Amino acid sequence: MTTTTAEAPTRRDTGDLLFRTLTGGWIFLLLIVLLSIFLVLRPEQFGSAYNVQQLTINAAIFLVLAVGQTYVIISAGIDLSVGSVLVFSSVVSSKLMLYLAGDGGTSFGTTDAGWGIILVGVAAAVLAGMAWGLLNGFLIAVARIPALIVTLGTMGMALGGAQILSDGVDVRAMPERLVNDIGAGSIAGIPVLVLIAALCVVVAGIVLHKTRYGLQVFAVGSHIEAARRSGIAVNRRLISVYALSGAMAGIAAVMANARFGTTTINGHVMDNLTTISAVVLGGTSLFGGAGSVFGTVVGVFIPIILLNGFVIMGIPPFWQTVAMGAVLILAVWVDQLKRRLRKRG
Amino acid sequence: MTTPLLEATDIHRTFGHVQALRGANFSVMPNEIVALIGDNGAGKSTLVKILSGADRPDTGSIRVAGETMHFGSPYDAQQAGIATVFQDLALAPDLPPAENLFLGRELVRPGFAGRLGFLDRRAMRERAAEQFQRLGVHLKSDRVAIETLSGGQRQSVAIARAAMWAQRVIILDEPTAALGVVQTQRVLDLAKRVRDQGISVVLISHNMPQVLDVADRVQVLRLGQTVANLDASSASVDDLVREMTSGTAEEAA
Ligand SMILES: Nc1ncnc2c1ncn2[C@@H]1O[C@H](COP(=O)(O)OP(=O)(O)OP(=O)(O)O)[C@@H](O)[C@H]1O
């Protein structure tokens, strides 16, 4: 009755791959093209070990934030609060470490706090970030307030909270071990900050793309009602992605403290838009249900490499801002073309 | 006489001052396709929502294989072996067919990796392919998002999914309303195959020739009441239309 559908896996897979490269992978190609151009034009400066190290260190904090944002956007949400949550977590963490080190009054320099205290500081940052994320998730999933509004609200609240805790003045005293061994340290020639970011990216990528939890995040973002009716715990999934994004902001807070040796209260106003554009640039749909962590990594590196290349080439860095805006619009346009094309096919 | 797989007796449901159902009866026997027909507003969708756990009756009873049931949610109905394909299909448009078939019931790998929640996509694809083959559903690729499929194919995936998890009955609310001739025929063939696999099908349709072609039995609702229960092989389109528009239940009641 039913004929066995003869499979031609190899041909179909290459066709599939070609389709995905042409549609989804174009931004990856853009990255390769940019790298090649700069490498050909200025091989010594652009390709130097030092430059590569600086590039990856610059990317590290954004990578961690953007990975959390990827989960949120795939679930058809948005998290505008990441930068403020980072600031809040960094203030809480650094204040706590100062207090534990018995140097509550120190206003700059370094403390000789041990790894135990640093560990407590890390935990505090992650928990504080996660707490904001849980609040976001609860308001979005249970109280059903739009994500844009909720995270806009908590963006203000977290930044204000950080300023209240710190009187608006950056905490400039950090544990020396944190700054030296994590902020400036490296293992086997790779900066520790980059290793942390890589670990976050790999784990988050595996969980999103290989586990049942990850697939359910996609399902929730693709069609929330379908997910709910098929028995997926939609609210728990939603709350968890915002909690994850908050926790990632907490990790990023520790990385920022370690890198700069101070909190950076006024330095993260644009983090939300930077990460959102990286995620979208990486092919994750703003409508939810489709995207990848790998794409986000590419999306984080494009503006950084563009800026770096422009600086090395002597092009005024302002052009990077212009170029980035154009690339972002292009990315969303391609995404929509792709969707229209798929729907017709 | 065999016990019906699914039996609803004297169902009443009122919305404000609208009496959507006022004494509806409905039964599904093993291995049959039952059509549920009625004019617009007769109460078909309301009855289906009650049978699928999405709504609760004011009074009346539901029995599954002779056992009285109170469905609190569609999930309860699914547990009892009854799955419904509503018109919005409830598929995740961005995910491939296999992932949709296993939505909420994803397969994980055996052993430790499984306990960590690692998916067994290969097993999901294989079992999905088996299910599609069993039901004669042909898809060009098993990797592409559902939204790239045609309306009929999406409908087929939704039905295949319902048939995969419902042990007893699947309910289709106007499955062919938005489809062309060829795709309509495919979906009806699919309904027959589902029945031949041992799962009964409830079909809601406004298309009378189609109903007579595919159904074994036809139950007619009029103004919230069941007015006829006909053998499809001996009924004509005229019979159905007469029952829908001028049934005699009110005099009989
Ligand atoms: N949630 C509701 N609130 C108020 N009235 C409702 C509700 N659901 C159904 N009704 C009413 O109940 C009656 C039966 O509606 P129902 O949708 O069950 O009819 P139907 O037989 O499915 O019609 P159609 O063929 O148009 O789909 C209608 O008068 C409708 O307006």
Ligand SMILES: [Mg+2]
């Ligand atoms: Mg209806």
